[in-house]
Amino acid sequence: MKDKTVEEVVLEIKDKSELMVDLAYSSIIYDNKNIAKEVYDLEDLVDDLYQAIQEKTLKLVQKKALSVNDALSVLRLAECGEKIADAAQEIADVELRDVELHPILKESIRESDVIFTRVKTKPESVLSGKTLGELKLASETGMMIIAMRHQNKWLYGPTKNTRIDPDDILFAKGPEDGAKHLEELADGTTNEI
Amino acid sequence: MKEKKPHRIFGILQRSPKEKWKKEEFTEIEYEPKPVKEILTEMKDISELIIDLAYSAVIFNNLDMGEEVKYLDVRMDKLNYDIRMMAMMAARTKEDAEQLAGILQVAEAAETISNAAGDIISLLAEEKTGPILPKILKQADEQIFRIKVSEKSNACDKTIGDLKIESETGMRIIAIRRGDCWIYNPGADSYIKSDDWIIVRGTEDGYKELNKFLHGKLEVLE
Numbered sequence: 242m243k244d245k246t247v248e249e250v251v252l253e254i255k256d257k258s259e260l261m262v263d264l265a266y267s268s269i270i271y272d273n274k275n276i277a278k279e280v281y282d283l284e285d286l287v288d289d290l291y292q293a294i295q296e297k298t299l300k301l302v303q304k305k306a307l308s309v310n311d312a313l314s315v316l317r318l319a320e321c322g323e324k325i326a327d328a329a330q331e332i333a334d335v336e337l338r339d340v341e342l343h344p345i346l347k348e349s350i351r352e353s354d355v356i357f358t359r360v361k362t363k364p365e366s367v368l369s370g371k372t373l374g375e376l377k378l379a380s381e382t383g384m385m386i387i388a389m390r391h392q393n394k395w396l397y398g399p400t401k402n403t404r405i406d407p408d409d410i411l412f413a414k415g416p417e418d419g420a421k422h423l424e425e426l427a428d429g430t431t432n433e434i
Numbered sequence: 435m436k437e438k439k440p441h442r443i444f445g446i447l448q449r450s451p452k453e454k455w456k457k458e459e460f461t462e463i464e465y466e467p468k469p470v471k472e473i474l475t476e477m478k479d480i481s482e483l484i485i486d487l488a489y490s491a492v493i494f495n496n497l498d499m500g501e502e503v504k505y506l507d508v509r510m511d512k513l514n515y516d517i518r519m520m521a522m523m524a525a526r527t528k529e530d531a532e533q534l535a536g537i538l539q540v541a542e543a544a545e546t547i548s549n550a551a552g553d554i555i556s557l558l559a560e561e562k563t564g565p566i567l568p569k570i571l572k573q574a575d576e577q578i579f580r581i582k583v584s585e586k587s588n589a590c591d592k593t594i595g596d597l598k599i600e601s602e603t604g605m606r607i608i609a610i611r612r613g614d615c616w617i618y619n620p621g622a623d624s625y626i627k628s629d630d631w632i633i634v635r636g637t638e639d640g641y642k643e644l645n646k647f648l649h650g651k652l653e654v655l656e
Contacts, residue, residue: 248570248573251570252574255571256574256575259485262482262547265543266478269540311566314557314566315566315567315570317553317556318554318567318570322550324550325485325546327546328543328546332543334539340532340535340536341532343533343536345470345474346537348471349471352471352475353475353482354621377639379637379639380604380636380637380639380643381604382601383600383603383604383606418601419600419601
């Protein structure tokens with residue numbers, strides 16, 4: 242974290258906090274404690290990032306490399322991200338309690354504008370063995386992969402270099418017709434991305 | 435297919451009256467039976483849109499979008515009261531109480547998110563902020579872009595649903611500006627017209643394709 246710039250850290254807080262909200266909602270839809278726990282871990286990470294950015298910004302101000310107003314803007318933006326991360330944690334908390342979830346909870350998340358979906362990649366699928374960067378899933382299907390399960394390993398917020406292997410389980414979000422498209426691709430019913 | 439929501443605050447063409455949010459703030463709390471599911475879905479939809487809208491307002495230094503964020507934030511407060519009342523009325527047994535507590539927790543979190551968006555907007559209000567935030571936000575992986583629709587584009591007078599913009603390009607439309615009117619969170623049945631300004635969120639790749647299409651340099655999205 243030491244050699245990251247202020248800009249990089251504030252963007253990381255923004256990206257992570259948004260990923261956390263998506264993960265938190267998916268943890269409820271799929272009744273998945275692994276995902277919910279990841280939200281807790283990410284919340285720790287965001288806390289660390291928030292502390293790091295406070296220190297970095299103040300140092301820059303001290304060196305007169307950043308104006309007080311700019312520093313305040315950056316810190317306030319980071320604070321908002323931190324708040325969003327906290328909210329995501331509150332949502333994940335519901336999943337981690339040993340209380341049966343009210344069916345309405347899942348239904349309202351399902352019925353909102355953005356759809357969550359979970360697919361298993363078949364060996365014959367065109368997705369198998371390719372990286373997310375090669376596939377350009379996000380820009381071609383509108384579906385963003387937020388988490389993946391590879392055998393017993395979990396991967397959250399995959400990047401362009403992440404490879405999809407046969408039998409991987411993908412958790413994604415996006416529009417309704419995009420979800421259908423992704424399901425067909427993973428099933429091997431279609432090869433057209 | 436989703437059933438039509440009886441109450442719509444999204445996807446409608448509207449003028450942005452100054453300080454619309456002030457009229458909504460502190461309105462009387464009145465019990466009105468409304469399904470919990472409907473309230474929670476609306477809260478979740480607002481919580482998703484409001485963040486993108488707040489960042490867009492900062493990036494483009496746009497006060498209209500800022501006003502809408504304030505309005506949605508105030509509406510969220512009201513919805514939070516509504517859902518609490520409905521939950522209290524619905525609880526009959528201990529099990530009900532446990533399950534409903536989970537619903538209220540999620541509602542509260544959605545409210546926190548909209549508060550955070552309101553805080554982002556307050557950065558806009560202080561004019562001293564300067565260009566540092568737009569500069570930073572433009573470096574994000576998923577960015578927010580603004581595109582003007584050319585009259586030559588095949589998108590003109592078609593609906594977003596017909597064009598399948600999101601599933602073809604991955605670009606999610608946050609808002610459309612038409613003259614001095616706005617459509618926030620447009621739905622599948624919202625039309626795109628020539629000279630509209632479209633505010634979208636997505637990757638650079640998706641942006642390039644959509645930009646060509648909306649400028650009439652690409653016939654179809656695929």
